[in-house]
Amino acid sequence: MANPHRELPPLDLLRGFEAAARHLSFTKAAAELFLTQSAVSRQVQALEEFLGARLFERRHKALALTAEGQAFLRGVALALDGVREATRRLRDSRGGHVLTVTTTVSFASMWLVPRIARWRKAHPRVDVRVTATHDVVDMERLGIDVAIRDCALDRVPAGAVHLVSEHLAAVCSPGYAKEARAAGRPLRRPADLRHHLLLNFHDPAGRFPWLSWAAWLEATGVEELEPSGTLAFDQYDQVLQAALHGQGVALGRMSLSEDYIRQGRLVALFGPPRNVGRGFHAIVAPRAQDRPEAREFVEWVRRELRREAA
Numbered sequence: 001m002a003n004p005h006r007e008l009p010p011l012d013l014l015r016g017f018e019a020a021a022r023h024l025s026f027t028k029a030a031a032e033l034f035l036t037q038s039a040v041s042r043q044v045q046a047l048e049e050f051l052g053a054r055l056f057e058r059r060h061k062a063l064a065l066t067a068e069g070q071a072f073l074r075g076v077a078l079a080l081d082g083v084r085e086a087t088r089r090l091r092d093s094r095g096g097h098v099l100t101v102t103t104t105v106s107f108a109s110m111w112l113v114p115r116i117a118r119w120r121k122a123h124p125r126v127d128v129r130v131t132a133t134h135d136v137v138d139m140e141r142l143g144i145d146v147a148i149r150d151c152a153l154d155r156v157p158a159g160a161v162h163l164v165s166e167h168l169a170a171v172c173s174p175g176y177a178k179e180a181r182a183a184g185r186p187l188r189r190p191a192d193l194r195h196h197l198l199l200n201f202h203d204p205a206g207r208f209p210w211l212s213w214a215a216w217l218e219a220t221g222v223e224e225l226e227p228s229g230t231l232a233f234d235q236y237d238q239v240l241q242a243a244l245h246g247q248g249v250a251l252g253r254m255s256l257s258e259d260y261i262r263q264g265r266l267v268a269l270f271g272p273p274r275n276v277g278r279g280f281h282a283i284v285a286p287r288a289q290d291r292p293e294a295r296e297f298v299e300w301v302r303r304e305l306r307r308e309a310a
Helices: 011-023 026-033 037-051 067-093 105-122 174-182 190-195 213-219 236-244 254-263 292-309
Strands: 056-059 062-065 097-103 126-132 146-152 161-172 197-201 229-233 249-253 274-284
Touching: 011 026, 011 037, 011 067, 026 037, 062 067, 097 105, 097 292, 105 126, 105 146, 105 236, 105 254, 105 292, 146 292, 161 174, 161 236, 161 254, 161 292, 197 236, 229 236, 236 249, 236 254, 249 254, 254 292, 274 292
Parallel strands: 097 126, 097 146, 197 229, 197 249
Antiparallel strands: 056 062, 146 274, 161 249, 161 274
């Protein structure tokens, strides 16, 4: 009697193939699955060896599905969607519920994680799973209930709930400001930044031009300022951590910095924060629209953000 398990490839190989086929990119598939690009490539290669067929044509900086790959994708996508739906139904049928939330790395680490216990205390039967990524994700395919992202106020997706508007201000630790005054380099106006080390958010792809010192200085009327030095980080939470530890002056997103300012761990410099025409918004997936915990979670985030901003 044939062993049915030998006719099925491992699930990890199928997930890697499906993601790579959908994106036509090992790199994007790896980001979605939280793997390395080489790991996804090895998964696809192992699956091709298992099947004895080529699923992709490897072109220069591009992937294309073969005819066999296209046919196989149709069956795999249908099967994985069925598994996801069955999993969701089983989770929802038990005593509690699982609420899956995606947001940015910075919002997750600096805002949501320190406060999530308060939500759990009020909703003990709801298990929350947080996925942190800057990528745009397919909420239905990945089983995500709520997405929280920041975007320009004139590009808000239909149906999104506005949570809070974004403002920027130069910030530093009280200790750094005190040392600057003692050294004869007080931070009284933006032009004084020429005597200080600026903490930068490294953004080589130019995805966040509004979060750059160049844009902020231009908006405040300061041109061609040359600071005494710079430190750059590829995650925004690292920028604020450096400011908290007195490493220099950072651009503080008030949505993420307000609590530190209220605690006295950071000070805002040079007057009121500047509105940058952006804000955080929440989207509830269509399949989660009738789930009260999804709507209640969004309302809780909105209420907490606005309470802190006030």
